[in-house]
Amino acid sequence: YRRVLARRPDMITAWSGLNSIKTARLTEAExxxxxxxYAAPDIAENLRSKLGFALGxxxxxxxxxxxxxxxxxxxxxxxxxxxxxxxxxxxxAIDGVIETFKNPVAAAIDPTLGKEVIFVVSIPRxxxxxxxxxxxxxxxxxxxxxxxxxxxxxxxxxxxxxxxxPNWLARATAADWTRLGNEYMKRTEQWRKSHPRSTDKGxxxxxxxxxxxxxxxxxxxxxxxxxxxxxxxSCFKQLFGHGQSYSYDLGELAAYWRDYDRTMRFWHARxxxxxxxxxxxxxxxxxxxxxxxxxxxxxxxxxxxCLRFHETQRPxxxxxxxxxxxxxxxxxxxxxxxxxLLAPLRWSLGVEKLQTEGSS
Numbered sequence: 001y002r003r004v005l006a007r008r009p010d011m012i013t014a015w016s017g018l019n020s021i022k023t024a025r026l027t028e029a030e031x032x033x034x035x036x037x038y039a040a041p042d043i044a045e046n047l048r049s050k051l052g053f054a055l056g057x058x059x060x061x062x063x064x065x066x067x068x069x070x071x072x073x074x075x076x077x078x079x080x081x082x083x084x085x086x087x088x089x090x091x092x093a094i095d096g097v098i099e100t101f102k103n104p105v106a107a108a109i110d111p112t113l114g115k116e117v118i119f120v121v122s123i124p125r126x127x128x129x130x131x132x133x134x135x136x137x138x139x140x141x142x143x144x145x146x147x148x149x150x151x152x153x154x155x156x157x158x159x160x161x162x163x164x165x166p167n168w169l170a171r172a173t174a175a176d177w178t179r180l181g182n183e184y185m186k187r188t189e190q191w192r193k194s195h196p197r198s199t200d201k202g203x204x205x206x207x208x209x210x211x212x213x214x215x216x217x218x219x220x221x222x223x224x225x226x227x228x229x230x231x232x233x234s235c236f237k238q239l240f241g242h243g244q245s246y247s248y249d250l251g252e253l254a255a256y257w258r259d260y261d262r263t264m265r266f267w268h269a270r271x272x273x274x275x276x277x278x279x280x281x282x283x284x285x286x287x288x289x290x291x292x293x294x295x296x297x298x299x300x301x302x303x304x305x306c307l308r309f310h311e312t313q314r315p316x317x318x319x320x321x322x323x324x325x326x327x328x329x330x331x332x333x334x335x336x337x338x339x340x341l342l343a344p345l346r347w348s349l350g351v352e353k354l355q356t357e358g359s360s
Contacts, residue, residue: 009033012047016239019054026058034058038071049078053239060237060334069341072237079239080248087246087255094207094259098266100166101210107217108178114185114216116192118298120201121209122224123260124244125234127280130309130328131224132201134291135298137305137312142195147202149187153180154211172214181215197300203243206260209267213274220298223264226280228257228349229335229342254348284330 001018004011015034018024026034037043038051052075059068108114118135122128136143157180158165191198205212212219232253240247246256268275276297283290291306305312335342 005030010037012037012050015054016050019057019239025061028062031055031058031062045078046082049075050239051075052078053237056237060337063337065337065339066341069338075239076236076248083245083248085245085248085252087252090246091255091259094263097166097207097210098263100169101266101270103170105169105210105214106172106174106177107214108181109174110178110218112218113178113181114212115218115299116185116197117188117216117219118197118199119205119212119219119221120199120224121206121221121264122201123206123231123235123257124203124240124247125238126224126226126231127278127283128201128224130280130283131222131278131294132199133312134294134306134309135199135222135300137309138197138295138300138303139305140195140300141197141199142191143199144188144191145199145201147188147200148204149184149200150202150208150212151204153183153187153215154208169211169214177214181217184216197298206264209264209275210270213271221275222294222297223267223275223277224280225264225277227333227335228261229346229351230333232257232345232349233335233338233342250342250345251348254345257349284328284332287328 001014001021004014005018008014015037018026034051034055038048038055043051052071056068056072056075059065059071118141120128120132120135132143132145135141154165157176158168161168188198188200206223209221212221232250235244235247235253236250238247246252276294278290278294288307292302295302295306
């Protein structure tokens with residue numbers, strides 16, 4: 001990226017690409033160059049907003065937090081004008097899923113169907129890439145990254161029977177769930193050609209934990225949690241490629257996190273002992289203990305390679321690709337540095353209440 005920028009300092013995609021490498025920091029000269037480009041009067045609004053995410057990271061890395069917040073707020077506001085999101089509609093959809101799964105739902109006939117699969121569920125920037133990379137460092141596991149397959153199968157089944165999800169769940173039989181579970185296994189078999197187990201960290205799978213239990217009762221589900229404020233602020237700073245339209249407004253981000261949190265609490269109560277939480281702060285505080293617990297839950301023998309996950313060579317296609325190439329760091333929290341600038345976010349999240357209750 002720097003070689004490109006040396007020839008084309010106005011190449012916005014190169015600035016964005018450099019910004020996406022979380023472990024890379026801009027020099028002071030590069031930051032000045034980026035500030036000048038960002039302030040150019042003739043730059044298109046959509047391009048300025050993309051540059052703003054890169055500039056926001058550079059300013060944060062230099063400790064210029066108020067300036068970083070201002071630039072990121074403006075860039076997110078511009079993105080929000082382009083991408084629509086209805087928090088209330090999404091919350092109603094989550095209500096429907098929870099109400100449906102309060103009642104008994106059939107499951108696949110074979111209780112071991114899906115035993116080869118480990119689902120890593122979370123919302124973005126919660127440590128899911130790190131967790132998957134640790135698991136995929138095991139000699140028995142192939143890391144498949146973010147797969148959309150669960151959502152695709154649900155949508156196809158809804159279209160096949162002409163009933164929207166989740167309204168058809170009550171009528172689904174054990175045979176139906178077996179058919180859907182076998183279809184999932186067929187579509188993911190390519191990741192188990194060289195390893196007996198595989199992962200799936202599809203970004204929307206936290207909504208579908210009940211479906212996963214029904215169609216793949218033998219699968220393991222790992223839920224990644226991180227401090228709510230850090231998670232939301234990290235999402236706000238990230239220019240996602242697509243699909244995360246809730247991330248361009250701090251209030252909507254907080255609403256999305258609350259929907260995630262209440263849904264995961266419901267799944268834990270509905271399926272006790274069927275899921276395992278990896279809390280990011282606990283993981284970086286005591287990696288070996290947490291990794292051993294994670295592997296035990298996944299029915300995997302402990303292997304030292306899982307502690308040396310940063311040495312594992314495998315494709316990683318998320319924004320955390322650079323971070324998982326390094327040992328675990330305990331200095332990644334940034335939200336406290338913004339002080340009162342993030343007070344509205346903390347208020348929207350009800351942080352004091354969440355800290356009192358603890359994680360699920």
